[in-house]
Amino acid sequence: MTKKIIIATGNQGKVNEFKELFSGIDLSVSSLKDHWNPLPDIEENGSAFYDNAKIKADWVYERRGGVWALADDSGLEVDALGGAPGVLSARFSGEGATSESNNEKLLNDLKEIPEHLRTARFKCVLVLKTGPETYLSAEGTCEGVIITEKSGSRGFGYDPLFIPQGFNETFAQISSEEKNKISHRGKAMRALYKELQKIID
Amino acid sequence: MTKKIIIATGNQGKVNEFKELFSGIDLSVSSLKDHWNPLPDIEENGSAFYDNAKIKADWVYERRGGVWALADDSGLEVDALGGAPGVLSARFSGEGATSESNNEKLLNDLKEIPEHLRTARFKCVLVLKTGPETYLSAEGTCEGVIITEKSGSRGFGYDPLFIPQGFNETFAQISSEEKNKISHRGKAMRALYKELQKIID
Numbered sequence: 001m002t003k004k005i006i007i008a009t010g011n012q013g014k015v016n017e018f019k020e021l022f023s024g025i026d027l028s029v030s031s032l033k034d035h036w037n038p039l040p041d042i043e044e045n046g047s048a049f050y051d052n053a054k055i056k057a058d059w060v061y062e063r064r065g066g067v068w069a070l071a072d073d074s075g076l077e078v079d080a081l082g083g084a085p086g087v088l089s090a091r092f093s094g095e096g097a098t099s100e101s102n103n104e105k106l107l108n109d110l111k112e113i114p115e116h117l118r119t120a121r122f123k124c125v126l127v128l129k130t131g132p133e134t135y136l137s138a139e140g141t142c143e144g145v146i147i148t149e150k151s152g153s154r155g156f157g158y159d160p161l162f163i164p165q166g167f168n169e170t171f172a173q174i175s176s177e178e179k180n181k182i183s184h185r186g187k188a189m190r191a192l193y194k195e196l197q198k199i200i201d
Numbered sequence: 202m203t204k205k206i207i208i209a210t211g212n213q214g215k216v217n218e219f220k221e222l223f224s225g226i227d228l229s230v231s232s233l234k235d236h237w238n239p240l241p242d243i244e245e246n247g248s249a250f251y252d253n254a255k256i257k258a259d260w261v262y263e264r265r266g267g268v269w270a271l272a273d274d275s276g277l278e279v280d281a282l283g284g285a286p287g288v289l290s291a292r293f294s295g296e297g298a299t300s301e302s303n304n305e306k307l308l309n310d311l312k313e314i315p316e317h318l319r320t321a322r323f324k325c326v327l328v329l330k331t332g333p334e335t336y337l338s339a340e341g342t343c344e345g346v347i348i349t350e351k352s353g354s355r356g357f358g359y360d361p362l363f364i365p366q367g368f369n370e371t372f373a374q375i376s377s378e379e380k381n382k383i384s385h386r387g388k389a390m391r392a393l394y395k396e397l398q399k400i401i402d
Contacts, residue, residue: 047248054251133392137336191334198400 007031008056008071010039021189025200049073052087053127061129074124074184076158080113099157110146118146124184126192136195140187207265208232209257209272211240222390226401250274253288254328262330275325275385277359281314300358311347319347325385327393337396341388
């Protein structure tokens with residue numbers, strides 16, 4: 001029997017990535033917008049990426065029991081800022097934050113920090129709720145540095161300021177195919193996929 | 202090939218429970234004491250049961266890569282205390298805490314609270330690290346109430362003060378077999394086992 005899975009996100013870009021990833025296994029994929037209108041506003045008040053992803057997966061599972069629920073949470077950890085913005089990545093510049101205002105705040109907070117100390121990493125945690133009491137989760141990390149000026153127009157969020165290790169272009173400059181190979185989300189998705197293949201009946 | 206699994210606990214009682222549970226599947230089970238002497242002191246500074254279990258599973262996995270690592274974390278959440286002692290259950294009464302001193306503190310903190318408001322639950326989270334980036338986890342909850350005087354001599358921790366829903370004896374009075382059927386750890390273990398069966402090659 002085809003297993004049903006709901007992706008707990010309103011971000012169509014992420015939904016498409018998951019649909020593509022899962023195309024090889026017997027899964028029927030839908031997302032929040034196929035089930036709720038307007039989109040629910042799920043409060044993500046966890047103190048770690050895992051907690052927030054779990055909150056979203058639980059929220060969906062409780063309302064659509066029996067259907068698997070998959071959620072992701074991700075963000076940027078900057079060493080010179082003690083790991084900030086972390087779980088607050090999307091809301092770094094406060095109320096009404098946009099990628100623009102978040103990037104501005106990041107550049108400002110780092111303006112005294114020399115290049116070699118601007119190390120950072122993107123992290124992604126995926127949580128799949130497979131039953132009332134069980135979860136499958138996967139993590140992905142992508143190490144890099146924060147540059148001093150935005151570069152590139154692809155991607156979203158902090159991508160124009162982040163150069164992954166071993167590259168000399170930002171996440172906003174490299175192709176989405178290239179990015180997917182090395183990105184935190186790409187890594188987490190492939191790790192989850194590998195586990196998932198084993199448990200699909 | 203028989204899969205190897207290390208249980209990240211120094212508690213022989215728990216190890217035995219896991220060994221018994223896993224006897225039906227092709228797993229070679231060992232525990233901390235089979236690998237480390239003296240036993241490592243893994244700092245559990247997470248803010249949730251999941252975090253602490255993950256800290257222990259990660260610790261073992263990093264040092265014994267390739268071998269699965271399974272950890273549990275559990276505790277008591279008392280509604281009238283806003284969910285305390287929670288992750289601090291084992292250290293509730295501070296430095297050098299024992300079951301005795303923890304139970305005393307719990308009774309004292311609840312002494313003004315009438316019977317019908319002394320609701321509480323034991324929770325258990327199991328985290329199994331199956332690869333560098335993947336985890337399988339399971340939760341179990343057992344609802345009940347905290348009574349006003351210790352009763353029974355079995356079990357450990359807060360068992361003599363906890364009467365599970367639907368019973369009129371404490372966890373320290375019922376048989377371990379009976380307890381295992383309804384306990385937080387029993388439930389989490391069976392949920393994990395069910396998932397595990399699917400992914401054992």
